Amino acid sequence: MKGLLLLSGGLDSSLAGKLLLEQGVELVALHLESPFGCDTSADDMARELRIPLIRRPKGDRFIEILKHPAHGYGSVKNPCVDCRILMFTLGREVMQETGAGFLVTGEVVGQRPLSQKKQAMTLIDREAGMEGQVVRPLSARILPETHPEKRGWVDRKRLMSLSGRSRKPQLALARTFGFSRVPSPAGGCLLTDDNFRERLDDFVRFDEAPAVAPLLRFGRHYRFDDTWVVVGRDVADNARLDALIPDCGMGFHPSGFNGPGVFFPDPLPPNMEEIATGALHVFTKDIPEDPLPLDAVHGEERYRVFFSSPGEDSPWRDPAHWRAHWRH
Ligand code: SF4
Numbered sequence: 001m002k003g004l005l006l007l008s009g010g011l012d013s014s015l016a017g018k019l020l021l022e023q024g025v026e027l028v029a030l031h032l033e034s035p036f037g038c039d040t041s042a043d044d045m046a047r048e049l050r051i052p053l054i055r056r057p058k059g060d061r062f063i064e065i066l067k068h069p070a071h072g073y074g075s076v077k078n079p080c081v082d083c084r085i086l087m088f089t090l091g092r093e094v095m096q097e098t099g100a101g102f103l104v105t106g107e108v109v110g111q112r113p114l115s116q117k118k119q120a121m122t123l124i125d126r127e128a129g130m131e132g133q134v135v136r137p138l139s140a141r142i143l144p145e146t147h148p149e150k151r152g153w154v155d156r157k158r159l160m161s162l163s164g165r166s167r168k169p170q171l172a173l174a175r176t177f178g179f180s181r182v183p184s185p186a187g188g189c190l191l192t193d194d195n196f197r198e199r200l201d202d203f204v205r206f207d208e209a210p211a212v213a214p215l216l217r218f219g220r221h222y223r224f225d226d227t228w229v230v231v232g233r234d235v236a237d238n239a240r241l242d243a244l245i246p247d248c249g250m251g252f253h254p255s256g257f258n259g260p261g262v263f264f265p266d267p268l269p270p271n272m273e274e275i276a277t278g279a280l281h282v283f284t285k286d287i288p289e290d291p292l293p294l295d296a297v298h299g300e301e302r303y304r305v306f307f308s309s310p311g312e313d314s315p316w317r318d319p320a321h322w323r324a325h326w327r328h
Contacts, residue, residue, distance in 0.1 A: 001101035001153040002026035003135065004091055007053065009042035011170050011183050012106030012138060017049050018177050019137040020104060023158050027104065029053045030094050032087050035062055035213040038190050041183040048179060054094060061086055063210040066191070066200070071123075072114075077200040078191040080115035081124060088128030102133045102148040108170075109139040109163040118143065138162045138170070190217065198327045202228070211248040212265040215241065219263065221327040227269040231279055232261040246299055252276045255293040255304060259284035277309040278316025 005017040007029040017027055029051050031042035035058060046053035065086060069079030091103045107116050114120065121143070125131045132147040140149070140159035149156040162169050174182050190196050199216045202208075202223050218240045219230040232238035238253065238261040245251040249265040250272065260283050262276040269275065277292055291306035315321040 001148065001151075002028060002099065003102050003104045003148070003154075004095050004098060004100035005029045005051070005104040006087060006091055006106075007031050007042050007045060008106070008189075009040035009045050009183055010106065011167075011174060012108060012111075014045040014049065014106070014179070014183060015170055015173050015177070016104055016106040016137040017045075017051065018179075019159060020135070020154065021049060021051070022177075023155050025154060027051045028098050028100060030091055031055050032090055033057050034189070034191075035059070035210055036190050036216055037214050041181070044181065045183060048181070054098070056090060056094065058083075058086060058090070060210045063213060067204050067207065074112065074114040074192070076192050076194055077197050077204070078114075078189065080112060081120055083191075084115050084124045085127045088124060088130045088134065092128065092130060101153065102135055102146070103130060104135050104137065106138060107136045109136075109142060111163075111165055135159075195328060202327055209248070209266065214244050215248065215263070215265055218244075222322060222325045223327050224325050227275070228265050229275060229279065230263040230265065231283055232263070237261075242297060245297055251297040252294040252305070252307075253297070254280060254284065255295045257284070257286065257288050257293075259287070273307045274310040274314065274316050277307045278314060279322070281309060281317045282319050282322050 003020060003025055005013065005027045007013045007017065009031065017029065020027060029046045031040065031053060033055055042053060065079050065082040069082045071081035074080050088103060095103065107121065109116060109118055125134050135146050135148050135154055136143060137159045139162050140156060141161035142163060145156060148154045199221050203216060206226055215230055218237050219232050222229045230241060232241055241261055241263050242251060245263050249263060250268055251261050251263040253261045259280050262279045264272055280292060281287055290308050292309065294305050294307055296303050296305045310316050
């Protein structure tokens, strides 16, 4: 009976898969993509483990969970218990498609305060309709026996009994298995990143649409009540935002002079002209005379506009005004 491995691309889920492969269990990997587009090594680790990888989006259901987590947040803006219930629910659907008989995760008892306590694991399995069907190879021997172990699909004696937050046993195991690369421990979930917290707070507070979620990863973010402005940090940032904005807002790039892209997620504010040109006065060294030539990006369209700058006493030309509304 094959298992479905929830592969984040982090170290623990990769080791969990390896432990089962070593005892001859067949695995298929499932990577669930965040709407925020988290960085991941899932492809590399599936190749390392030599197992097929299926990718699926966590989708809008994840945004709903982020905004209204029934079981609360972790230490940052991470709704881990509800996120895992969603992941197991999506995993159950993919198990049916692939004919897998159980789910495999890299969870370690006590590693994260909220979602990896034993009681939380029981609750998550129950609410996802997966009781007895989730094998956690890194901690299996200190957890109740699961159906796959009882049926002999998985040899419990060859699983581990890790608990707590130390990473040393996992690093030692990765060396023993001869992994050619050691991925980051957590798999790169941005929701656990403290630097991301202010942006997420705003995203939740202003009840932003799921479509704008990918923008949160890039640029400098500014909030002026319900007006949200993103300013590219460098050339690469401008390019990433430029690729995303057609689906969820409008952007302006300087034409014929150097400066950052200025992006407006939907819904667009009525005074984009003065905000965009004000931003260029604040973030550009050598700005030409008015009207400023800009390349507008909106949906499928790209076209040239000529915008007038706001007056010199406008707050939009005041660096302190922008600094005061910086959300990192
Ligand atoms: S760390 Fe991120 S991906 Fe993992 S359970 Fe928590 S919210 Fe979900």
